[in-house]
Amino acid sequence: MKKFIKWSLIITFFVVLIALVAVGLYITNIYVNAQSIPLSEEKLSSQSLTIEVFDSQNKPIKEDNEINKNYVKISLIPQHSIDAFLSIEDKNFYSHKGINYKRIAKAFLSNIKSRKLKEGASTITQQLVKNTLLSSDKTIERKIKEIALARKIENKYSKDEILEKYLNIIYFGNNCYGIENASKYYFSKDVKDISIAQSALLAGIIKSPAKYSPLKNSENCLKRRNLVLSEMYKDGKITSEQYTLAKNSDLELNVATQAKNKLNSYSQASIDEAEEILHLPARQIALKGYKIYTYQDSEKQTALNNAFLSQNLTSDYGGIVIDNEKLGITAYLGKSNYKVLEALRQPGSTIKPILVYAPALDKDIIYPCTQILDEKTVIAQYSPKNVGGVYHGYVSASDALAKSINIPAVKILSYVGIENAKDYAESMGIEFDNMDDSYALALGGMTYGVNLKQLTNAYATFANNGEYGEAHFVSFITDKNGKLVYVNHPQGEKVMREDSAYLLTDMLTKCVKNGTARKLNEFDNIASKTGTVGKSGSSQNLDAWNVSYTKAQTVGVWTGNLDNTPIDYAGGNQPTNVVKSYFENVKDTSQFVRPSSIVERAIDSTELNENHRIVLANDFMPQKYTQTEIFSAFNLPDEVSNKFMQVQKQEFKGKTVNNNIQISFNAKEYVTYDFLIDGKKVKSISGKIGALDITLPLSKRKENVTVVYYYSQAPEIKQREEISFLNTYFGEHKDKWYI
Numbered sequence: 001m002k003k004f005i006k007w008s009l010i011i012t013f014f015v016v017l018i019a020l021v022a023v024g025l026y027i028t029n030i031y032v033n034a035q036s037i038p039l040s041e042e043k044l045s046s047q048s049l050t051i052e053v054f055d056s057q058n059k060p061i062k063e064d065n066e067i068n069k070n071y072v073k074i075s076l077i078p079q080h081s082i083d084a085f086l087s088i089e090d091k092n093f094y095s096h097k098g099i100n101y102k103r104i105a106k107a108f109l110s111n112i113k114s115r116k117l118k119e120g121a122s123t124i125t126q127q128l129v130k131n132t133l134l135s136s137d138k139t140i141e142r143k144i145k146e147i148a149l150a151r152k153i154e155n156k157y158s159k160d161e162i163l164e165k166y167l168n169i170i171y172f173g174n175n176c177y178g179i180e181n182a183s184k185y186y187f188s189k190d191v192k193d194i195s196i197a198q199s200a201l202l203a204g205i206i207k208s209p210a211k212y213s214p215l216k217n218s219e220n221c222l223k224r225r226n227l228v229l230s231e232m233y234k235d236g237k238i239t240s241e242q243y244t245l246a247k248n249s250d251l252e253l254n255v256a257t258q259a260k261n262k263l264n265s266y267s268q269a270s271i272d273e274a275e276e277i278l279h280l281p282a283r284q285i286a287l288k289g290y291k292i293y294t295y296q297d298s299e300k301q302t303a304l305n306n307a308f309l310s311q312n313l314t315s316d317y318g319g320i321v322i323d324n325e326k327l328g329i330t331a332y333l334g335k336s337n338y339k340v341l342e343a344l345r346q347p348g349s350t351i352k353p354i355l356v357y358a359p360a361l362d363k364d365i366i367y368p369c370t371q372i373l374d375e376k377t378v379i380a381q382y383s384p385k386n387v388g389g390v391y392h393g394y395v396s397a398s399d400a401l402a403k404s405i406n407i408p409a410v411k412i413l414s415y416v417g418i419e420n421a422k423d424y425a426e427s428m429g430i431e432f433d434n435m436d437d438s439y440a441l442a443l444g445g446m447t448y449g450v451n452l453k454q455l456t457n458a459y460a461t462f463a464n465n466g467e468y469g470e471a472h473f474v475s476f477i478t479d480k481n482g483k484l485v486y487v488n489h490p491q492g493e494k495v496m497r498e499d500s501a502y503l504l505t506d507m508l509t510k511c512v513k514n515g516t517a518r519k520l521n522e523f524d525n526i527a528s529k530t531g532t533v534g535k536s537g538s539s540q541n542l543d544a545w546n547v548s549y550t551k552a553q554t555v556g557v558w559t560g561n562l563d564n565t566p567i568d569y570a571g572g573n574q575p576t577n578v579v580k581s582y583f584e585n586v587k588d589t590s591q592f593v594r595p596s597s598i599v600e601r602a603i604d605s606t607e608l609n610e611n612h613r614i615v616l617a618n619d620f621m622p623q624k625y626t627q628t629e630i631f632s633a634f635n636l637p638d639e640v641s642n643k644f645m646q647v648q649k650q651e652f653k654g655k656t657v658n659n660n661i662q663i664s665f666n667a668k669e670y671v672t673y674d675f676l677i678d679g680k681k682v683k684s685i686s687g688k689i690g691a692l693d694i695t696l697p698l699s700k701r702k703e704n705v706t707v708v709y710y711y712s713q714a715p716e717i718k719q720r721e722e723i724s725f726l727n728t729y730f731g732e733h734k735d736k737w738y739i
Contacts, residue, residue: 304582316337347446369396532544661698677704
């Protein structure tokens, strides 16, 4: 047994030794090979890089696509800016040789404990390597290359040269590469003029530009800035007074107007998409010479630009146009402090077609003409309200959608079921949070909301006969030699029946004819929906939307403020006017085509108005009492009206009052009522509707009244009712009656 244990230990020792040698050889091989990678001066310190972006006609898009166009010498960077970066990123920068072994060891132990490569312990030199010469993948091989190249850089350049290159290539969010670009964007000033607090803010951003964005996550940014200030104070870089003053200051932002528009240009949106496609940052795309070819249509882009200019909007805004067939984004623009397409906003009533009406139609729960009682309602402890607190009684689903009445939408969502409805919306690209589980969803009440592209893209599903596909800016990408490296192949997926999509489109055309989007009623080929999100407890609004589509294209417009400053706009006004202006300047004669699965049927309008039921008209019904509606061939009413085949019996109540006969009944508009005494007609009623009381003279103590009632347009179809009256009119006016 001892011998076995001895040999086991020996074998284990040699296995471990061989493994360690193999790992050592592997690391050494990577390290040696990395040393042979040339240090490209262009990649390390390119002072100006441009990404070429082209429209659908392969013509250059004339927008600012430069990267690092504001390169700054280290001599022009304030010492407190340099100190801020050194204190938070690399305290020992001027003493190490490119690698901080203590930090690496500490990070190694931390990664072992967490079983993740979440800490890199990179020095400024290593960060320069990672951001210029290597990918940002968190792998052991990349880390070894990073270390090797960091040592090589330290041998070639001085510390000040390395720091200068680093400060000019590091990413600060919002498309800002380099400290001078970031200073001009966030503060509208050169870096030489920024304050200690502003320097600390910039140094704090770079760890995670999204998490510490001063525009999107100001609280996180403030905490991070103050941490940088604390480290500077600990390192003796600022005095106690300077620390206190800077710590108690606000973020001191002054975002440049030009930068706002560049951030939300079509080119920038295309570059952002290319970054996702190529898994490369914009700077690397520029360095590698990739060319981005897009779906932009210059005519549509100009029309969209002019449409927004015509409204003189003072708020943030965004507009997007999608070619429904190609699933290509042909125009886009926005104005805001940060990227509009990344902003999640409450959709308001624009979510109703996607989440409520489309699922209800596709699941055969409603017809467009289905009547819903608009009344004060509580569903699962949720009490929705209509605008102005007005209730409309019974309204058709089509009218409820066109006029954006809230309570019918909530009721229909309850018929569909929240999870079923969310499944439909998710199949059209809408994303929900786990907390999105209440009936407030019917009115756009989401935890986070949607972005402009998602919402507009979802509406394109209806134009595309119920087929959803994600729309893109980028059509294809080539390398610097013209070789294709990416081609977009639009792919659609059927998410609802063609007839359901058409029925919904027809309902949304009524929104244009006489609903909230009636500013568009000069067009006969547009379906549209508006949405307005009010500020709680206020008469002001936070968001206003219009999403409209023809067979050929879908246009989405959002207005609001990403800092949640209230606006005076409503969806049916400025956003709809933008869409109107756009379509007035873009020729679009496309028409919706009714599929063969859509059929017309006449229904009994009297039954609809009286009992709120959808019943097919029979062949004997006069046209006056029918109305024609469209239905899916897969979801037709299965009941046929029996009116005008036989008259339904009615109840008549009578009594005597002061030597007169009084008869009460519910009159039908399409029925004539003849009242006979002793066989002679004494009164005739027709064309009346609702509760009626008629009075006839009582000429003798006992009287028999005959009521003959029949269809006004089919008098041969009749019913007869006999009513007898006994008058005991003495001094106390006692009346008796019986039937």
